[in-house]
Amino acid sequence: MSHRFFLILLVGLGSVGLASAVSADRPEPDLTVGRAAYQQQCARCHGVEGKGDGYDAKRLYPRPRDLTEGVFKFRSTATGTAPTDDDLFQALTNGLPGTGMPDWSHLDENLRWQLVEYIKSLSTVFTDAPPEPANLGTDPGxxxxxxxxxxxxxxxxxxxxxxxxxxxxxxxxxxxxxxxxxxxxxxxxxxxxxxxxxxxxxxxxxxxxxxxxxxxxxxxxxxxxxxxxxxxxxxxxxxxQQDIQSTMIAHSHRVDGSLPEKADDPQWDEAPRADARLRYVVDAQGAVNAPQTVTRLSFWALHNDEALSLRIRWNDVSEDRPAPTAVGADALAVTWLPQGVAGDVISLHTWPLRGTPPLDLCLWIADETGGSVHEAVVQDFDELLNNSVAGSARAGQASYLDGEWTVVITRPLSPSDVSGSAQLAGQSIVPVGFVVWDGGNPGQRAVSMWVDVVFRRDTQ
Ligand code: HEC
Ligand code: HEC
CATH class of the missing domain: 1.10.760.10 (Cytochrome c-like domain)
Incomplete structure (x- = not known):
């Protein structure tokens, strides 16, 4: 017993010793080394002079920071003062999840400290408003x-x-x-x-x-x-806080009898949830100019011998159903590969580009009554969004609650009313993708990767 206690104590001491040893081991600041690493790793986003105007900057939202301004978001120090060296080291080492700022933990630790020194040389905030640690109180546990x-x-x-x-x-x-x-x-x-x-x-x-x-x-x-x-x-x-389990493989369970039409049907409890992260695609100028308001999507799949039902839920802070004054409507497209198109030939991040094959879309658009779903094989989202292609009606149900849409779409496994449409009957694995528009944040669309839906033959 006492032996084990002693060991734990040692481990505890060891890690404290290590933490301070790291600081003590910091290399002598050498701005030439820091500058060279900066030009190699950081300039493409933060710009050659650190002004946040690198080549890749416009593709990212939020934009890479202008490091010469001395405004830092994630600090342990009072508002308006500079971050500590450790704050900068943390941001570099862990990156800023959910933004374009990568993590640099693979860079040699000494080099990361040199980068910290170099960042500090870019702005006067480090001398004008030196770091003033905030009183964080004590963790009560x-x-x-x-x-x-x-x-x-x-x-x-x-x-x-x-x-x-x-x-x-x-x-x-x-x-x-x-x-x-x-x-x-x-x-x-x-x-x-x-x-x-x-x-x-x-x-x-x-x-x-x-x-x-x-x-x-x-x-x-x-x-x-x-x-x-x-x-x-x-x-x-x-x-x-909740976790996300992004997956490339989802499972559709088979049900005897009819498929659920409503989002709260208890049959959905039988279906496993699959999550997907969504990303904004760049516009025709290669830029993203709005914050990403739709970031994730969960779906559940059930099928019988005739049709497939998907219950799809995503975050959207505003409920946008078109009224005469509304800018745009919330919308969702479920994408399938049309007959004869196989493999990963299409990335939703780049579709539609000239020369890419058509896609089979089931498009839901919010309206005052809940929304309608139409399916067609098209060359561009606009054909369905602007109604230039009418498409075939599909069963759909939608509800909006506290920042989330839930939509249920039922599609025949093998529709006969849409020529070239994906024929799912008899298939065991079918790729599906998702595209989401937020009417309150128009001009940007969020897309998923393709997820393989495995059709399970057994009923649960
Ligand atoms: C692919 C683009 C990209 C690269 C490469 C990149 N950054 Fe960033 N960086 C960003 C973005 C985007 C932000 C702003 C995130 C935000 O505002 O939330 C950012 C923010 C920062 C911040 C501000 C942190 C804070 O607390 O406000 C620092 C410091 C930083 N980057 C340093 C670096 C360094 C050093 C490198 C090179 C090792 C680097 N970045 C490489 C995109 C990049
Ligand atoms: C005036 C609007 C506003 C208010 C009020 C506000 N926040 Fe925020 N908060 C924001 C914004 C905007 C961001 C995102 C900043 C960004 O994107 O860089 C944010 C980000 C955060 C983050 C995320 C930090 C991270 O690590 O990504 C936390 C945590 C947070 N707020 C907690 C709170 C809490 C708790 C309160 C109440 C005490 C609060 N906020 C009040 C606007 C606000």
Whole structure:
């Protein structure tokens, strides 16, 4: 017993020793080394002079930072002051998930420190407003947290105005925020554990709340709340987080009898969930000019001998059903490979390009009654979106609840009313893809990878 305790103690001490040893082992700053690494790894996004105007910049949203301005988002330091060296080292090492900023953990540690030194040489903020560590208080530990109190702090501080009542980034102010660079910005969807840029653990969330996210609408709450309250709040925010299990393979279970038409039919409990991350495609100028408002999609598949039903759910902060004044409608396309088109010849990221084969689409468009679904084999989304091709009607049901659409689409396995359409009867694996439009964020579409749906013959 005591032996084991001793070992644990040693391990504990060892890691503390290691952490400080790393700092002590930092190389002598050498800006030539840092500059060379910067030009090689970072300039294509952040620009040769660090002004955020690299060759790839316009393809990314949010844009790569202008590192000469000295505005840093993810700091352990008071708002308006420079980040610490460790903050920069963390951002470099872990990257900023959910943005174009990659992680650089594969670079030699010494080189990462040289890059930190080089970043600091680009802006005067490090001397004008040197890092001032924020008082983060003490972690009370999960056991001493009352999530109801955390929720009360969330309400009291008005987080819901931006992040929404359930944290999905769909608060009343969400659609109108801009950042320091006059670009639209959206509050984070706090339920997405995988895309916290500054880290999803309570301590990191405390840092965000007490120091704010400089350059954005997210303020510092250091004056508005005590560290004790903020720890309660941070654990509450953590309790909202969910995981995503993106998959390339989904399973459709066979049902005896009729397929579910409604989203809340208990038959769906039999179907396994499949998740897919969605990405925005660049426009004709090779740019992305809006924040990504639709980021993920889950679906469930059930089939019988005649048809396939898909229940599809995705996040969309605004419910956009076209009225005479609406900019655009929310819409979803389920994509299939038409007869005779095989393999991965088409990427939804590049379709439609001149010369790419047509696709079989089941397109749902929101309207005041719920929406309609039409299927056609087309060369371009516009043919169906603009109604220049009428398509064949399919059964569809849609509902919108608190920042999420759920749509059920039922399609015959082998439609006879659409020439060249995907014939699924007798197939055991069928690729399916998804394309989503957010009417409140027009001009951008989010696409998935192809997911292989395996048709299971057995009933569950
Ligand atoms: C593929 C594009 C890309 C490359 C390459 C890239 N970055 Fe970034 N970087 C970004 C984007 C995009 C952001 C802004 C993210 C945001 O605002 O949330 C960013 C933000 C940053 C920030 C700001 C962090 C903060 O807390 O505000 C730093 C520092 C940074 N990058 C350093 C680097 C360094 C050093 C390199 C090279 C080793 C590098 N980046 C390479 C895209 C890139
Ligand atoms: C005025 C709008 C606004 C309010 C109010 C607000 N936030 Fe935010 N928050 C934002 C925006 C915008 C971002 C995203 C910043 C970005 O994209 O760089 C954000 C990001 C975050 C993040 C994500 C950090 C990461 O690592 O990616 C957390 C956590 C967060 N907010 C928590 C809160 C909490 C808790 C409150 C209430 C105390 C709150 N916010 C209040 C606008 C707001």
């Amino acid at each position: 999960r056991k001493r947290i009352d999530l109801a109190q955390g929720k009360a702090v969330y309400d009291k501080l008005g987080c819901a105005a931006c992040h929404g009542v359930s944290g999905r980034g769909n608060g009343p102010s969400a659609a109108t925020l801009t950042d320091n660079w006059s670009r639209p910005i959206r509050p984070k969807d706090l339920t997405e554990r995988w895309s916290y840029r500054g880290g999803s653990a309570p301590r990191e969330i405390v840092e965000r709340i007490l120091t704010g996210i400089d350059g954005t609408a997210m303020p510092s709450y250091a004056e508005a709340a005590s560290p004790e309250e903020v720890w309660q709040l941070a654990y509450y925010v953590q309790s909202l």
